[in-house]
Amino acid sequence: MTRGQRFREGCIEGLIRFSGLSSIVIVVLIFLFLLREGIALFHTVPLGDFVMGQRWYPISEPPRFGILPLLLGSAVVTAGAAVFSVPIGVASALFISEIAKGWVKEALKTGIELFAAIPSVVLGFLGITLLAPLIRQVFNLPTGLTALTGSITLAFMAMPTIVSITEDALAAVPRGYREAALALGATRWQMMVRVLLPAAGSGILAAVMLGIGRVIGETMAVMMVTGNAPVIPHTLLRPVRTLTATIAAEMGETVRGSDHYVALFAIGIVLFVISFMINLIADLFLHRERA
Amino acid sequence: MAGSYWRRALRNQRVAFAALFGATLLVASASAVVIGVIWVRGWRALSWEFLTAMPTQGMRAGGIFPAIIGTLELVGLTVLFALPMGVSAAIYLTEYAADSWVTRVVRLAIVNLSGVPSVVYGLFGLGVFVIFCGFGTSLIAGALTLAIMTLPVIITASEEALRSVPQSFREVSYSLGASRWQTVRHAVLPFAVPGIMTGTILGISRAAGETAPILFTVAAFYLPRLPHSVFDQAMALPYHLYVITTQIPNIPPGRRYGTALVLLLLVLSLNLSAVMLRAHFRRKRQW
Numbered sequence: 001m002t003r004g005q006r007f008r009e010g011c012i013e014g015l016i017r018f019s020g021l022s023s024i025v026i027v028v029l030i031f032l033f034l035l036r037e038g039i040a041l042f043h044t045v046p047l048g049d050f051v052m053g054q055r056w057y058p059i060s061e062p063p064r065f066g067i068l069p070l071l072l073g074s075a076v077v078t079a080g081a082a083v084f085s086v087p088i089g090v091a092s093a094l095f096i097s098e099i100a101k102g103w104v105k106e107a108l109k110t111g112i113e114l115f116a117a118i119p120s121v122v123l124g125f126l127g128i129t130l131l132a133p134l135i136r137q138v139f140n141l142p143t144g145l146t147a148l149t150g151s152i153t154l155a156f157m158a159m160p161t162i163v164s165i166t167e168d169a170l171a172a173v174p175r176g177y178r179e180a181a182l183a184l185g186a187t188r189w190q191m192m193v194r195v196l197l198p199a200a201g202s203g204i205l206a207a208v209m210l211g212i213g214r215v216i217g218e219t220m221a222v223m224m225v226t227g228n229a230p231v232i233p234h235t236l237l238r239p240v241r242t243l244t245a246t247i248a249a250e251m252g253e254t255v256r257g258s259d260h261y262v263a264l265f266a267i268g269i270v271l272f273v274i275s276f277m278i279n280l281i282a283d284l285f286l287h288r289e290r291a
Numbered sequence: 292m293a294g295s296y297w298r299r300a301l302r303n304q305r306v307a308f309a310a311l312f313g314a315t316l317l318v319a320s321a322s323a324v325v326i327g328v329i330w331v332r333g334w335r336a337l338s339w340e341f342l343t344a345m346p347t348q349g350m351r352a353g354g355i356f357p358a359i360i361g362t363l364e365l366v367g368l369t370v371l372f373a374l375p376m377g378v379s380a381a382i383y384l385t386e387y388a389a390d391s392w393v394t395r396v397v398r399l400a401i402v403n404l405s406g407v408p409s410v411v412y413g414l415f416g417l418g419v420f421v422i423f424c425g426f427g428t429s430l431i432a433g434a435l436t437l438a439i440m441t442l443p444v445i446i447t448a449s450e451e452a453l454r455s456v457p458q459s460f461r462e463v464s465y466s467l468g469a470s471r472w473q474t475v476r477h478a479v480l481p482f483a484v485p486g487i488m489t490g491t492i493l494g495i496s497r498a499a500g501e502t503a504p505i506l507f508t509v510a511a512f513y514l515p516r517l518p519h520s521v522f523d524q525a526m527a528l529p530y531h532l533y534v535i536t537t538q539i540p541n542i543p544p545g546r547r548y549g550t551a552l553v554l555l556l557l558v559l560s561l562n563l564s565a566v567m568l569r570a571h572f573r574r575k576r577q578w
Contacts, residue, residue, distance in 0.1 A: 009472050013387070019376050020383025021393075023400040023446065026439055030407065033418040091314035099308060100315070111319030117562045118325055119500025121529045122551050125536045126325060129544070159318050189304035210406070217408025219503040220529075224537060244410045244503070251414075251507050256422070268414040272407060279406040283399060 034272055038265030041065065045259075050266060056230040056241075058250065058260045065263045067270070069232045073147070073240035074216055076233045077226060080151025081158055081215045086208055088155075089162030093207075094192055096163070097170040116160035124224030127153045132225060139237055145227030148236040153221050158211035165210060169203020170196060206285035213278040217271065219244040243267050326559070329551050336549025345515045350535055351542050355550055360517055361430075361525035362557070365509065366499045368434030368521065369441060374491055376438070377445030381487075384446070385453040386475050405443035409503040412440045416508040431521040433509030440504055441494040448490020452483035485572035489565045496561035500554065502529040512538075528554045 041050065045065050053066015096108055131152060132144030139148075177199055181191035197204070227239025228249060241249075247264050254261040344354030380397075388394045416436030426432040456479050464478035502510075510530040518525040532550045535542050 005470075009470055012472050016379045016383045016387055019379030020388060020397060022376060022380060023397055023404055023442065026442070027400045027403055029419070030411070030415045033415055033423070034411070037414075037418050088314045088318060091311045092318045095308075095311040095315040099311065108315055108319045111322055114559075114562070115318070115322040115325070117496060117500075117558055118322065119502070119529055119554060119558055121500070121502045121533050122329070122555055123325070125532055125547065125551050126328065128536060129547070130328070156318075156321050159321075163318065187300045187304045189307045190300065213406050217406070217411070219408065219410040220533060224533070244408055247410050247414065248503055248506055251417070265414060265418070268411050271411050275406045275408055275411070276403055279403045280399075283402050 031269075031272060034265055034269045038262055038267075038269050041259065041262040041266045045263070050263075051270075054232060056246070058263060063259060065259070065266075067243070067246075067267060069230045070241055070243045070246050070267070071270075072232055073226070073230070074242040074244070076147050076236065076240060077150040077154060077222060077242055078212060078215045080147060080236055081154035082208070082212055084152065084155035085158040085162055085211060085215075089159045089207070089211065090166055090197075090204060092159070093163045093166035093170060094196075097167045098188070098192060098196070112160050112163050115156065120157065120218060120221040121224070123153055123157065124221035127221060127225035141237055143227060143239060145225055145239055146237050147226060147233055147240045150222050150226035150240070150242075151236065153225050154215045154218055157218060157221065158215050161214050162207045162211040165207035166200070166204050169200040169207065172203065173199045202285040202288045206282040209278050209282035209285065213275055213282070216278070217244060217275055219248050223248050243271055247271075326555065329548055329555055333545070333548030333550075333552030336545040337552065341546075341549060342553070346513070347515075350513060350531075350539060351546070355528070355531060355553065357514055357517055358526040358528045358531040358550075359553065359557075361509075361511075362499055362528040362554075364430055364518065364525060365434055365437065365505070365527055366495050368430060369437040369498050370491065370495055372435055372438035373441045373445055373494065377442050377491075377494075378449050378487060380442070380446045381449030381453055382475055382480075384450050386471070386479065401443045401446055404439075405447075407440075409440065409501055410506075412436055412504040413506050413508060415439070416504060421508055426522060428507070428509060428511075428524050429522045430509055430518055430525050433505045433525075433527075434521075436504045436508045437498040437501065440501070441498050444494035444497065445487075445491050448493070449483065449487045452486025452490070453479060455486065456482045485568060489569045492561055492565035492568070496558050496565070499561065500529055500558045502527075502533055505530060528557070 045053075050065055050067060051071070052068055053064060054068050055064040055066045056069055057064040092108075092112065096105055096112075100108055127149055128145070132146075132149050134144070135141065135146060135149050136144030173196055177195050178191060181195040182188070186194070222242050223245035226242065226245065228241045228245060229239035230241040230246065231238075233240045247267055250260070251264050254264065341354045342359065343356050345356055347353035384394060384397065388397075413436065416432055416439075420426050420432035420435050421428055424432075426435075460478045460482065461474055464474040469477070505527055509525055509527060511524040511526050512534060514524060514526050528550065532547070532554060535547055535550060
């Protein structure tokens with residue numbers, strides 16, 4: 001190689017190494033920028049009042065920046081979505097991985113994967129125009145834009161994630177486990193419940209965590225269908241407001257650098273930390289599976 | 292005795308399998324229902340005018356042309372930023388880096404990036420590109436934000452594609468005296484292109500449908516002209532759908548469904564082309 005070639009090679013290698021490390025840089029940058037914009041809130045509002053405060057009145061005088069109603073709003077919607085999506089998602093994964101064969105299996109898988117491709121704003125739109133009126137009628141409510149509406153919409157959004165990761169976990173269970181159970185006289189259903197599910201346990205937990213992570217971070221659909229009332233929720237049949245929806249709905253109206261603007265970035269920090277922890281835990285489960 | 296136990300066990304199995312099938316059908320048919328409903332209620336709104344005219348009367352009439360173009364430009368710019376970076380990162384992980392704690396941390400960072408809520412990307416884009424870099428609310432700020440969001444998808448897909456190239460290809464190249472970069476460039480990368488393309492298309496189809504990251508970085512509520520440069524604001528399909536669904540009363544419902552249909556067709560055709568591309572190259576693969 002000539003010296004020129006070696007120099008070029010060195011440059012390219014440097015670029016590649018830099019790009020390789022870029023994802024670390026980006027994660028750190030995201031956190032730093034959220035901190036940079038959001039930390040100023042805690043000069044005026046103590047951390048305790050922010051996390052445990054029961055009132056989110058960002059534009060009243062004096063403003064209140066308590067995110068407890070928003071945290072609980074996110075929690076209620078997420079829990080509701082998990083109740084729907086976890087059993088149905090795991091059941092679908094079992095069916096696709098263990099029972100379905102041939103083109104049926106492929107068709108079902110494609111159908112489920114396709115759902116993940118539908119933009120969340122489209123689901124939010126359908127949630128408003130079709131699901132909300134239905135919920136209003138069925139439960140005889142003043143408005144159909146409730147936590148339940150959000151939970152159902154989000155449950156469908158979480159299912160592709162839950163199904164595909166659970167399926168991977170089931171596929172990773174050695175054949176011998178299945179054969180041993182069947183040889184001992186178990187029916188296929190008994191084998192699935194008593195051998196397969198426990199053996200794939202940590203992978204399924206990871207699937208559930210990642211599904212929940214998707215639900216907590218979901219913004220547009222949830223903002224459109226949950227009615228956006230920042231009050232502490234007592235039932236699933238009332239409007240709520242989630243952390244994500246608060247940022248999306250209010251950021252456009254704030255003045256840069258104002259307390260309100262800063263508070264929205266502080267919510268961003270909370271969301272970032274939550275999603276970071278969820279992914280970390282899911283990753284641990286996935287690695288325990290492989291080990 | 293044993294006979295009745297078996298009968299019961301088998302009956303349980305039948306009931307359980309039926310329930311599993313029902314659950315699967317519910318999940319798998321959801322996408323068909325969504326697409327079907329939007330098609331049935333939206334296709335009448337589709338017309339040449341709807342696709343190619345500017346919106347008029349406060350977006351209650353006319354077309355959605357600027358939103359379509361805005362989204363296409365946004366997606367194009369996103370690929371421009373995300374593709375080189377994502378592919379280089381994947382090359383680093385598969386061809387350059389040894390398995391060490393560094394790659395472990397990189398992988399963890401990628402996993403976390405893919406889990407960051409989309410609205411947090413929006414905040415990041417606002418803080419970094421709109422304010423810190425001084426781009427203002429602009430196509431370039433939005434595209435950079437979307438590029439960062441798409442990065443994990445592209446890296447993961449490219450890594451998989453690079454890994455599926457047989458080790459012997461590299462060994463032959465090295466044995467002929469090629470350097471590392473020459474090996475990657477001529478003996479590995481060309482064979483990974485189909486996988487990389489598939490992953491990239493899937494990544495941008497997600498970016499095309501995202502609303503939250505562009506809310507504060509690009510999106511214009513109403514802009515009855517096309518953007519002049521990358522430093523200009525633009526309308527975008529997903530944000531437009533959000534606006535006409537929640538912010539503007541008395542819009543004929545057909546227009547909403549029509550907009551949703553155009554967005555859906557754009558995203559699904561991207562997905563479909565990715566799937567077909569994958570199938571095509573899988574058939575042609577010779578190793």
